Amino acid sequence: MVSWLIFPLQLALAVPTVSPHVPVTQDAAAQDAAIPVGVPRWSREVVLKGTALKVRPADIETPLIVRIDSDSPHGTDRRYDFEYYGLEPGTYNLLDFLQRADGSEMGPLPPLQIHIESHLPAGQVKPNPVTQGTTPDLGGYARTLWILGIGWGLGTLIWWLKGRQKVQAARALEDAPPPTLAERLAPLVERGVRGELPLEEQARLELILIAIWRKRLGIQDLPAAEVLVHLKQHAEAGVLLGELERWLHSPDSAAGGGAVDPAQLLAPYRNLTAEDWDREWEATAPGADALGQDG
Amino acid sequence: MSQLPPAPNADFSQSAQFIQDVRERIAKVVVGQDVVVERLLISLFTGGHILLQGVPGIAKTLLASALSKAMQLDFSRIQFTIDLLPADILGSEILDQSTSTFRTEKGPIFTHLLLADEINRAAPKVQGALLEAMQERKVTIGGDPFVLPAPFLVIATQNPVEQAGTFELPEAQLDRFMLLHRLDYPTPDEERVILRRNAALGVQRRDGGAVVATEFDVIDDSPVGGIEDIIAAMEAVQSVHVSDTFLEHVVELVGRTRKHPDIELGGSPRAGISLIKASRARALLFGRNYVIPEDLFALAEDVVLHRLRLNYEALADGKTTAAVLQEMLAHMGSGDEANRNDHRAAPGTNGSRVTAEA
Structure with missing residues (x-):
């Protein structure tokens, strides 16, 4: 009897996979492949001869948990769907974990072998320590869009603020009173006294002095052609402009032989503020307030 | 200091005496108009x-005639009309029937002083012919070039009020005139002198008859100088010193x-060149050997x-070129900000600010 039982088992061991005549939906490769401990697998449409089978009661030490998902007649045989997972590594025959529902003998059945293996090294009971993997990018394309959107928004804001600052600065400059003639004259006189006046500023100095005296004598309304004629008739302005012309335009001065000393010529015009000019103007041309208005 | 080439030596005293004599001679027949005489001499010397x-009747022709006689220069006058042809000015080839050959008949342009009266009444073709001759100082008649006499000065006139049937000179042709002087009426004092002089002219007997004498009849035919004096004055003008500072003023104004x-x-570069030339001549007329801002202004x-x-906007605002130029001259030296038209003096000041120059 025992030999009758052992023979099919030996036969099954000799055949590494489920017998070919057993229709199993799980492919053979998957069946042959080692199944990790604790991972469920299924064998479906398994046709076995004999009466109905049921799972043999298991105890706490059982190395394999088997469950019959379905059991239906198949002619004179029965067709089963099995689900199982291993708790201990090793090679098992599913039939060892089944029995006849009516208590009869199992009879000669082809073995249903499975191989359970552990990923842990032999002897290791506890699981491997958790290794820290790389964190995948968060957000992906949506995050990129958000970054671009925020960057665009910030850029626009900065551009708008800068533009506003420029407009405000320009407006402030426009609203600010233009520099007075005295303010324009002061640096030119200082450099002129020191003899450091470049050519362009010499020209400006001369024209500003003309403008100042023109204003001071209240002859802004005179045509330009008559202004200098008028100024030269003035005792103080005439001397100044004459000396200025000798200094800036005379060929003697150009040859370095001029008798005009710029420091002495410009000395009276040093450190004069707009208020000083106004006071002197009032003193020079009393009653000229009406002429002093713009226009 | 100056970047200009050194000026040639010139006899300023000779030129000064010559200029003084010319002015006195003209003053004998033309009352006032000192500025016009000055401008004519500037044109001639440069x-x-x-x-x-200016309007008719303010002694333009008399002035040109007196100037030519004082300097012993040939003088021609052309009254420009709508039917004038270029050949009427330049000359033409005429068939000499006695020899069966063409001979060149030179036109009135072959003179030292040419008075082109009312130049804007001639057709543009005629204006163009004259202006071309003015620039090139030569004309072509029948394919042969003829050089105009030297010195050669065109004194053109135009009436600013009667514009019907006239052809206004475009800016490009106006640019060929170094000076455009706007003549004004004489002052009341000058007008009194004119009337007194005219009343004293009397009658001139001629060819057994008599005509009422005009101012032209009292022009002294004896010259005070000649072409040599003009050449000396021209050389003296070239010796007038132009400082770099003055050049800066000119550059600023033209800019x-x-x-x-x-x-x-x-203004074109020619405007700047003309300013320098005219300023040098004016300096000579005032006895200086260097130019000053007064010449420029x-x-x-x-x-x-x-x-x-x-531009159209300024014209629509009723602005005039003269007012805009005066504004620019007033703002010279005050920096770019002075170009703003809406300058206002700051509160609390009495107007010593740059804006006050406007």
Whole structure:
């Protein structure tokens, strides 16, 4: 009897996979492949001869948990769907974990072998320590869009603020009173006294002095052609402009032989503020307030 | 200091005496008009041409005639009309029937002083022929070039009020005139002298008859100088010193005419050149051997104004070229901000600010 039982088992061991005549939906490769401990697998449409089978009661030490998902007649045989997972590594025959529902003998059945293996090294009971993997990018394309959107928004804001600052600065400059003639004259006189006046500023100095005296004598309304004629008739302005012309335009001065000393010529015009000019103007041309208005 | 080449030596005293004599001689027949005489001499000594703009009857022809006689120069006068042809000015080839050959009959342009009266009444073709001759100082008649006499000065006139049937000179042709001087009526005092002199002219007996004498009859035919004196004056003008500072003033003024918001067409480089030339001649007339800003301010209107054209916005605002030029002259030296038209003096000041120069 025992030999009758052992023979099919030996036969099954000799055949590494489920017998070919057993229709199993799980492919053979998957069946042959080692199944990790604790991972469920299924064998479906398994046709076995004999009466109905049921799972043999298991105890706490059982190395394999088997469950019959379905059991239906198949002619004179029965067709089963099995689900199982291993708790201990090793090679098992599913039939060892089944029995006849009516208590009869199992009879000669082809073995249903499975191989359970552990990923842990032999002897290791506890699981491997958790290794820290790389964190995948968060957000992906949506995050990129958000970054671009925020960057665009910030850029626009900065551009708008800068533009506003420029407009405000320009407006402030426009609203600010233009520099007075005295303010324009002061640096030119200082450099002129020191003899450091470049050519362009010499020209400006001369024209500003003309403008100042023109204003001071209240002859802004005179045509330009008559202004200098008028100024030269003035005792103080005439001397100044004459000396200025000798200094800036005379060929003697150009040859370095001029008798005009710029420091002495410009000395009276040093450190004069707009208020000083106004006071002197009032003193020079009393009653000229009406002429002093713009226009 | 100066970047200009050294000026040749010239006899200023000789030229000064000559100029004084010419002015006195003209003053004997033309009352007032000192500025016009000054401008004519400037044109003559610098090789430029002058356009006088003014109403008829203010002694333009008399002035030119007196000037030519004082300097012993040939003088021609052409009254420009709509039917005038270029050949009427330049000359033409005429078939000499006695020899069956063409001979060249030179036109009135072959003279030293040419008075082109009312130049804007001639067709543009005639104006063009004259202006071309003015620039090139030669004409072509029948394919042969003829050089015009030297010195050669065109004194053109135009009437600013009667514009019907006239052809206004475009800016490009106006640019060929170094000076455009606007003549004004004489002052009341001058007018009294004119009337007294005219009343004393009397009658001139001629060819057994008599005509009422005119101012032309009292012009002294004896010259006070000749071409040699003019050449000496021209050389003296070339020896007048132009400082770099003065050049800066000229550059600034011409630059301002190109940047001013009211001006569509600004001054050309020729405007700057003419300013320098005219300023040197004016300095000589005033006995200086160097130019000063007064020369620039005095000549700016005559030299620059006719080269400018206002834009439509300024014309619509009722602005005039003269007012815009005066504004530019007033703002010279005050920096770019002075170009703003809406300058206002700051509160609390009495107007010593730059804005006050406007």
